[in-house]
C-alpha cells in the first residue's frame with residue numbers, strides 16, 4: 001500500500017487541486033480543512049481522508065498530529081499549503097497579524113515536520129516536504145508585511161529541514177506569485193496584477209500541480225525553490 005501524501009488546507013483552490021491530482025493518479029491523500037465545504041465531502045467520496053484542523057493554536061496542531069497518527073504510520077510527503085493572506089490595515093492589531101502569520105506559515109510547518117519526521121522516514125523510499133511560500137519572499141510586500149516575513153521564515157525552514165532530513169527526505173519550496181485570483185478581486189486589481197509579470201496571465205492551478213509532480217518525481221532536488229511567477233522578477 002502506497003503511503004499517503006498529507007496536504008494541509010485542501011478544502012479549496014490550490015490545495016484542493018493538489019488532492020484531486022494525487023487521487024486521479026491513485027496516490028492516497030490525507031487532507032486537512034478548517035471550514036467545511038461540499039468539496040470536502042467530494043474528496044472524502046473520492047477516497048481522501050479528510051481531517052478537520054485549525055492550526056491557529058499549538059493545541060490545534062498537536063490535536064491534528066494525534067489524529068493523523070491514528071490514520072497512518074507512514075507519509076509519502078507533506079505539502080504545507082494552508083495559508084492566510086492577511087494584509088495590514090489601519091484597524092488591525094499589528095501583534096495579532098504577525099502572530100497569526102507566523103503561526104500558520106512558520107510554527108505550523110515547523111511543528112508538523114518535527115512531529116511527523118518518523119512517518120516520513122518509515123519506509124525504504126525517499127520522501128518529500130514541500131513548503132508553499134511566495135514570490136514576496138524575494139521582494140517583500142508593502143501591504144502584506146507580516147505575511148511576507150512569515151513566508152520568508154517558511155522559506156528558511158526549507159533550508160534547515162533539508163540539512164536535517166537528507167538523504168531520507170527532500171525538502172523544497174514552491175514560490176508562486178499570481179496563480180489564481182480570489183472571487184472578490186475587482187477588474188482594476190486584476191488588470192494591475194496581470195501586468196506585474198512578463199507572462200501577464202492568471203495561470204491557474206495546473207502550473208502548481210505540475211510543480212508538485214516535478215518535485216515529487218525528482219530525486220536530486222532538495223533545499224531549493226521553484227519560482228512559479230511568470231517572470232515577475234524581470235517585469
Ligand SMILES: NC(=O)C1=CN([C@@H]2O[C@H](COP(=O)(O)OP(=O)(O)OC[C@H]3O[C@@H](n4cnc5c(N)ncnc54)[C@H](OP(=O)(O)O)[C@@H]3O)[C@@H](O)[C@H]2O)C=CC1
Pocket residue numbers: 008009010011012013014015033034035036053054055056080081082083084085104132133134135175176177178179180181
Ligand atoms: N493563490 C495564489 O495566487 C497564490 C498562492 N500562494 C500560496 O499557495 C498556497 C495555496 O494558495 P491558495 O489556494 O490561494 O490558498 P487559500 O488562501 O485558499 O488558503 C488555503 C487554505 O488554508 C486554510 N487555512 C488558513 N488558515 C488556516 C488555519 N489557521 N488552520 C488550518 N487551515 C488554515 C484555509 O482553510 P479554510 O478556507 O477551510 O478556512 C484555506 O482553505 C498558499 O500557501 C498561498 O500562500 C502564493 C502566491 C499566490
Ligand SMILES: Nc1nc2c(c(=O)[nH]1)N=C([C@H](O)[C@@H](O)CO)CN2
Pocket residue numbers: 082083084085134176177178179180181182193
Ligand atoms: N493564502 C493565500 N496566499 C496568497 C494568495 C491567496 O489567495 N491565498 N494570493 C496571492 C496573490 O495571488 C498574489 O500572489 C498576487 O497578487 C498571494 N498569496
